[in-house]
Amino acid sequence: MTTTHYAALGETLVQETMDNGLRVNIVPRPAFHETFAQLAVDYGSVDTHYRDITGAAASDPAGIAHFLEHKLFEKEDHDAFDLFGATGADANAFTSTNRTAYLFSTPRAVKENLATLLDFVQSPYFSAKTVAKEKGIIGQEIQMYQDDPGWLLYNGLLNQLYPGEPIAQDVTGTLASIADITPELLYRAYDTFYQPSNCTLTVVGPVDPAEILALVAENQAAKPQFAQELPQRLDDFQVAPVAPARTLHAAVVRPKWVLGVRGQTPLANDLAGTRFQIATQLLLEMLFGDSGAWFQQAYDQGLLDDSFDYDYSVQRPANYLTIGGDTSDPAGLAQAVQAVIAAGADQAQLTPERFARIKQAAIGKYAMGLNAVESVASQISAQSFSQVNWFDYGQLLQDTTLAAVQAAAARWFDPAACTTLTVLPEEAEHA
Amino acid sequence: MPDTLQPGVRLSVLPTDQFKTTRISVHFMAPLDPATISARTLLTSLLETSSAEFPTQAALSAELERMYGADFGIGVNKDGQVHRLTATLSVVADRVAGTDLLRQAFAFLQSTLLHPLLPQGQFDAATFARERENLVQYLASLAEDRQTQAGLALQALYFAAEPKQAVPSFGTATAMAAVTPAQVLAAYHQIITQDQILITVLGPVDPAAVRELAAGLGFAARSADSLTVSVDRPVSESVAAKRDEAPVVQAKLNLGYHVDTDIYGPQFYAASVASALFGGSPLSLLFTNVREKASLAYYASSVLDPLRHFMMVQTGIDTATAPRVAALIAEQLRLVQTGEFSADLLANVKQGMLTSRLMAYDSPRFLARQALLRSLVPGVPADYDSYAQAIGAVDRAAVMAAAQGMTLQAQYLLAGKESQ
Numbered sequence: 001m002t003t004t005h006y007a008a009l010g011e012t013l014v015q016e017t018m019d020n021g022l023r024v025n026i027v028p029r030p031a032f033h034e035t036f037a038q039l040a041v042d043y044g045s046v047d048t049h050y051r052d053i054t055g056a057a058a059s060d061p062a063g064i065a066h067f068l069e070h071k072l073f074e075k076e077d078h079d080a081f082d083l084f085g086a087t088g089a090d091a092n093a094f095t096s097t098n099r100t101a102y103l104f105s106t107p108r109a110v111k112e113n114l115a116t117l118l119d120f121v122q123s124p125y126f127s128a129k130t131v132a133k134e135k136g137i138i139g140q141e142i143q144m145y146q147d148d149p150g151w152l153l154y155n156g157l158l159n160q161l162y163p164g165e166p167i168a169q170d171v172t173g174t175l176a177s178i179a180d181i182t183p184e185l186l187y188r189a190y191d192t193f194y195q196p197s198n199c200t201l202t203v204v205g206p207v208d209p210a211e212i213l214a215l216v217a218e219n220q221a222a223k224p225q226f227a228q229e230l231p232q233r234l235d236d237f238q239v240a241p242v243a244p245a246r247t248l249h250a251a252v253v254r255p256k257w258v259l260g261v262r263g264q265t266p267l268a269n270d271l272a273g274t275r276f277q278i279a280t281q282l283l284l285e286m287l288f289g290d291s292g293a294w295f296q297q298a299y300d301q302g303l304l305d306d307s308f309d310y311d312y313s314v315q316r317p318a319n320y321l322t323i324g325g326d327t328s329d330p331a332g333l334a335q336a337v338q339a340v341i342a343a344g345a346d347q348a349q350l351t352p353e354r355f356a357r358i359k360q361a362a363i364g365k366y367a368m369g370l371n372a373v374e375s376v377a378s379q380i381s382a383q384s385f386s387q388v389n390w391f392d393y394g395q396l397l398q399d400t401t402l403a404a405v406q407a408a409a410a411r412w413f414d415p416a417a418c419t420t421l422t423v424l425p426e427e428a429e430h431a
Numbered sequence: 432m433p434d435t436l437q438p439g440v441r442l443s444v445l446p447t448d449q450f451k452t453t454r455i456s457v458h459f460m461a462p463l464d465p466a467t468i469s470a471r472t473l474l475t476s477l478l479e480t481s482s483a484e485f486p487t488q489a490a491l492s493a494e495l496e497r498m499y500g501a502d503f504g505i506g507v508n509k510d511g512q513v514h515r516l517t518a519t520l521s522v523v524a525d526r527v528a529g530t531d532l533l534r535q536a537f538a539f540l541q542s543t544l545l546h547p548l549l550p551q552g553q554f555d556a557a558t559f560a561r562e563r564e565n566l567v568q569y570l571a572s573l574a575e576d577r578q579t580q581a582g583l584a585l586q587a588l589y590f591a592a593e594p595k596q597a598v599p600s601f602g603t604a605t606a607m608a609a610v611t612p613a614q615v616l617a618a619y620h621q622i623i624t625q626d627q628i629l630i631t632v633l634g635p636v637d638p639a640a641v642r643e644l645a646a647g648l649g650f651a652a653r654s655a656d657s658l659t660v661s662v663d664r665p666v667s668e669s670v671a672a673k674r675d676e677a678p679v680v681q682a683k684l685n686l687g688y689h690v691d692t693d694i695y696g697p698q699f700y701a702a703s704v705a706s707a708l709f710g711g712s713p714l715s716l717l718f719t720n721v722r723e724k725a726s727l728a729y730y731a732s733s734v735l736d737p738l739r740h741f742m743m744v745q746t747g748i749d750t751a752t753a754p755r756v757a758a759l760i761a762e763q764l765r766l767v768q769t770g771e772f773s774a775d776l777l778a779n780v781k782q783g784m785l786t787s788r789l790m791a792y793d794s795p796r797f798l799a800r801q802a803l804l805r806s807l808v809p810g811v812p813a814d815y816d817s818y819a820q821a822i823g824a825v826d827r828a829a830v831m832a833a834a835q836g837m838t839l840q841a842q843y844l845l846a847g848k849e850s851q
Contacts, residue, residue, distance in 0.1 A: 010451070010527075031449045034790040085714045086775075088782035107789040133726060140729035143680040144747055149575045251678040253572045291492035299488060300557075305565045326572060357496045364499025364523045371450050373793055426678075 001213060006391045009370060013380070013391055014209040018220045021197025021228045025380050025389075026212055027204040029373055033107045035205025036377040037114055039121050042200075042231075042385045043193035044098040045171040046316065049234040053191050057234065060189055061180040062166070063173015066095040067138060068186050072102070072121060074130050080120035089113045095171055097315040101381065105374060110207060111215050118201075118219050124190050126183035135178055142172045149252045153423055157322065160243040160419040161260045166235055167318050195226040200384035204377040237266035237317040242419040249426045256423040257333050258324030261341070264417055267319045271396075274388040277314060278396055279404040280321070280412065283350075284310045285358050286405065287340055288323060292349050294340060303333045321412065330422045341418060345410035355402040366394050433629060433806050434642065439653035442645045443802040445633040451527050453634030454795045455536055456519045457544060457648075458803060459626035460658060463514040463595050468507070469602035469610045470618035471516050475505040476562040477615065478518070481548040481555075491543070498535055499523045503543075509600040510807060511660040511738035516622055518544060521795075524635045533636060537644040545649065547619065559612050570604035574677075578745065581683035581845045585743060588673050589687035589841040593664060596739065625653055631802045633795050660807050661694050663740045671841045676848040681729065682750040683845040686760060688742040690735065691836030695810030699737050700821040701833035706735040708780045708830060709767050709837075710744055715780070716763040716772070717744065727756050738808070742837060750846045757842065767834040770827055777827060785819050 002015045014026040048060040073080045073093070084091035089106035091113075102121050104113050145151045155170055162168040172178075203212055242262050267273045288310045289295060298304050308325035327333040340347070369375055379390040388396070433441035461467075485491035495501045502521040509515065520540055522532045548555060574580045583599055590596035598606075628650055632641045666689045692702040703711075710717035710733030717731040731746040748756050766772060791797040792815055805811045812818040 032793045034793050081713070085783060086779055088779070088786035090713065090783070090787065105790060107786050136726040137722075137729070140681065140726075140747065140749075144729050147577050147679045147681055253575055254568055289492070291489050291496055293489065296487055296489040300561070302561065302564070305568070307569075326568070328568065357493060361496035361500030364501070364528065367523050367527050368452050368500070368502070368521065371452055371795065 001209070003209075004391070009367070009391060009394060011370065011391055013389065014213075016213050018196065018217060020220050020223070020226060021195065022216070022220055023200045023384065024213060024216055025200065025202045025384055026207065026209040027376055027380060028207055028209055029204055029376075030206050032206055032373050034105050034373045035107070035110045035203065035207055036103065036105045036373045037110075037117060037201065037203045038101050038103040038377055038381040039117055040099055040101040040200050040202070040381045040384060041194055042098070042198045043100050043189075044096050045169060045173075046097050046166045046235065047193065047231070047233060048166050050192060051232040051234070052188050058188060058192070060185055061173060062169040062177040063138070063171070064181055064185060064189055065100055066172050067134065067178055067181050068189060069093050069095045069100050069102075070134055070138060071126055071130065071186060072124060075120070075123070075125045076127075080116060083116045083120070084113055087113055097167060097171065099382070110205070111211075114203070114212070114215060115219055118216070121194070122223055124187065124194075126186045128183055131181060131183055131186070135181075138172060138178055139175055142170075142175060142178075145170070145172065149250065149256065149423065152250055153256050153258055153324075153421060154322075156246070156248065156423070157258050157260045157419070157421045160246060160421060161262045161320055162318060163243045165238070165240075165318075167315060192231050195228060195231075196220065197226070197228045198230060200381065202377050202381040202384060204373050204380065235317060239264055242417060245420040245422075247422040247424060249424050252423055252425050254326040255328065255330050255425065256324070257327050257330040257420065258322055259334070259337050259341075259418055259420045261321040261412055261414075262417045262419075263319035263321075264414065265411070266317060267314050269385070270387045274386065274393075274396060275400070275404065276408060277312065278393070278400050279408040280312045282355070282358060282362060282400060283405045283408045283412070284312060284321070284323070285362070286349055286354055287347060289358065291357075292354070294336070294349060298333065298336050301332065303327060303329050303336055330424075334420060338415070338418075341413045341415055344413045345406055347409055350402065350406055350409065352402055355405065359397065359400060363394060363397050366397060433802075436642075436646050437650060437652040439655040440628045440650045441630070441806060442642060443629060443631045443806065444636065444638040444641045445631065445798055445802060446636055446638055447633065447798075448635045449793070450634060450795055451524050452521050452795065453524055453533055453536070453632065453636055454519065454521045454799055455540065456517055456631045456799055456803075457540060458629045458631070459516040459622040460513050460629070460807075461621065461626045462658065463509055463512050465594050465598050467614075467618055467621070468514065468598060468600065469606040470614040471514065471622070472507050472601045473563055473566055473607065473610050474615050474618045474622070475507060475516060476566055477554055477558065478543055478547055479503070479505045480562065481558065482543045483546045483548050484542045486548050494539065498532055498539065499528050501532075501536065501539070503539070507600050510804075512595070512662045513658050513660055513807065514600065516626070526635060533640075534644060537647065541648050545623070554612050554615060556612070559615070563607065563610060567604050567607050570601065570607055577677065577679055577681070577683055577845060578747070581685045581843060582743065582745065584673070584675065584845065585685035585687050585841060585843040588671050588843050589741065590664070591671060596662060624651065627653065627655070627658060629803060629806050631799045633799050633802075658807065661738050661740075664689070666838050667840055670839050673842075674844045674846055676846050679845065679847045681747045682753065682847050684746045684748055684753050684756055685843045686744040686757070686839060687841035687843075688744070688837045689840050690737070690740050690742050692737055692740060692833070694737060694808055695812070697821070697824070697829070698833060698836075701825050701829035702737065702836070703735060704777075704781060704784065704822065704825045705767055705830045705833040705837065706733050706742055707784055708772060708777065709733050709764055709834065711735065712780050712783050714776065714783060716766060717760065720763055721746065721756065721759050725759060727752055727759065731760070753844050753846070761839070764834060764837060768831055770831045774827070777830065781822055781825065784822055788818055789815055
């Protein structure tokens with residue numbers, strides 16, 4: 001058991017790795033009512049090509065990780081959801097490109113719910129009948145996303161940044177791809193990725209860390225032993241051309257425009273990678289943030305509004321930038337953003353004064369993000385497969401220099417790595 | 432109870448060391464009036480993006496960055512018959528920032544709320560035109576979120592006879608396009624001189640120091656007559672029905688019910704449990720029987736708005752199944768009305784409500800909202816224990832009676848249409 005105190009943040013992190021490889025992170029929060037626990041698996045929608053536990057190359061239908069997440073709740077004679085519900089706990093789960101996570105929040109019966117969480121995730125039950133039924137439920141979910149213009153824009157852009165690559169596939173898959181999912185495929189993926197050494201458990205709340213660790217240790221000792229070999233993925237980081245700019249028409253009210261920049265180097269899961277990530281986030285804020293001259297001018301010209309946003313996404317094996325929003329003038333916004341990209345490392349807005357202020361804001365926002373039990377648990381869990389934990393972020397932010405931000409600009413702004421997507425309202429229909 | 436700074440200007444301080452932030456809200460409240468809703472909404476955009484001291488959005492944002500990334504926003508909302516314009520500023524607690532951010536936060540609020548950018552006594556014409564256009568576009572684009580679109584359409588249908596409640600708290604795109612600078616200026620003068628004001632401050636603060644800062648904002652005395660909050664309408668014999676079509680893959684079926692209830696009395700708690708059992712919890716009959724067992728919906732839930740005696744059911748379905756889903760929903764309500772649910776389920780639903788409530792006490796937003804509600808409506812539970820006691824007292828008979836007081840009044844379908 002390792003205990004680290006973060007005096008500046010008023011936080012404590014307790015960590016331990018179980019004999020079977022499961023890593024546990026605990027943040028005691030005595031003043032709070034809620035305990036939030038999340039069991040995360042380093043497995044997401046991109047992980048469709050891998051070596052299974054026999055060493056054979058495996059290829060799965062798109063959407064299998066998300067499907068597996070849905071199916072894991074349902075057992076032969078009960079639904080795990082009801083076990084949480086019986087204690088009054090809220091349970092949920094989600095799947096992203098790189099991660100599957102199962103979680104609950106509760107003010108009481110923490111140990112009981114923790115055992116339920118570990119047990120239901122670690123005892124799969126997939127049958128032909130339940131798999132068939134799930135296709136109906138997930139089919140509804142897939143359809144709902146298709147009506148969401150935000151999804152259309154994001155998903156469309158990913159397909160241009162990564163044409164034909166697994167990361168461009170939607171997390172839920174398609175109606176056609178999930179039709180191919182079988183209990184056998186689910187068990188194969190489960191056996192490969194749900195090994196305890198590929199999982200982390202995060203618990204934040206008014207808990208006694210020693211008690212929680214003892215419970216987890218006892219629970220895990222009673223489980224079948226796993227190989228403890230990390231999954232071998234067959235899709236690596238790639239440098240490949242992006243697809244050209246595209247315009248599509250959809251049932252939207254406002255035109256939308258987004259630019260993506262495909263990262264040309266892999267982002268390491270270590271300190272240097274985290275530093276680069278922070279520098280990139282500050283870079284975006286300095287260039288496109290609403291306190292800057294660029295934003296003000298574009299706003300005054302009616303090129304953008306509050307919906308304008310920018311983000312740096314790191315999704316193994318890829319990483320990319322997105323910049324865009326709703327606009328009445330997609331061409332004008334494109335020109336304004338592309339002018340910034342074309343300037344490369346030579347950016348007038350990267351001044352020491354602006355840097356100091358934006359860094360101060362980032363430090364404050366980081367501290368504000370440490371209020372809720374749930375957000376702390378989510379961040380600690382999200383970072384749990386990285387070498388840098390979330391409580392180290394504040395110090396790393398503090399240490400970031402303007403030179404690092406300038407270096408990030410030089411690395412990112414290559415017009416050849418950019419593509420854009422414009423979504424326009426459909427032509428008015430004529431009777 | 433809130434402290435009175437001036438007649439009609441009150442302060443509620445909630446000192447706590449639980450959080451790393453201090454949250455300050457200034458609520459301006461007036462009787463709901465559809466004629467002023469759009470002007471009040473546009474006013475929030477103008478106040479939020481500039482002031483005499485920070486004349487551009489960039490300058491104002493830079494000041495927020497300097498205050499350690501303070502979160503600032505102004506919005507409108509309605510609580511029953513009260514229209515509320517609320518400015519909220521959250522800052523990192525002084526002890527975390529190591530500087531007097533609380534004092535700076537009040538100075539910032541004074542700058543934005545009391546010294547707006549008014550060259551020649553008017554809002555700047557270019558800024559006015561741009562913010563109005565942005566809001567028109569934004570309001571029009573709400574239809575891009577089909578769930579929101581269906582929710583607003585159901586509300587309009589349900590309250591068709593009451594324009595005050597039929598219109599969203601932020602108005603409509605059409606009304607917004609017609610708002611004039613004079614109307615917004617009048618709305619500004621109204622909130623500053625006539626609206627009732629409640630200031631809430633939650634965080635690791637010294638109440639005496641906060642009182643001095645809040646008084647220093649300088650709001651003058653105004654009417655302190657209590658505002659009428661709750662609103663009811665007669666139950667109609669018939670169900671209003673409407674169907675719209677849109678190029679959607681997933682259709683939305685929303686239902687509106689009239690709910691017989693008192694406000695924070697025994698009936699309210701019974702109605703809360705009945706709604707949770709019917710569709711307001713993950714264990715509810717709607718979730719279990721409509722979504723999970725029948726696989727007829729991706730989502731199916733109910734939400735109770737006691738101040739308006741109103742409950743809405745929302746579902747996402749296939750267009751073709753709408754009649755089946757509507758019948759299945761009616762059947763679930765009937766099961767609650769006739770008591771055809773297990774004692775375990777009732778106990779678990781109540782337990783779920785209590786755990787959600789207890790966890791909400793970890794949220795600054797919830798705690799501040801409770802302070803607002805307590806100032807508006809008598810009977811709002813003072814703490815978790817009084818809430819838990821009231822929920823605990825709700826038995827099967829009370830749940831059945833409450834459900835029998837839920838009457839379907841409106842049914843809205845946003846159906847898919849074949850696109851070419």
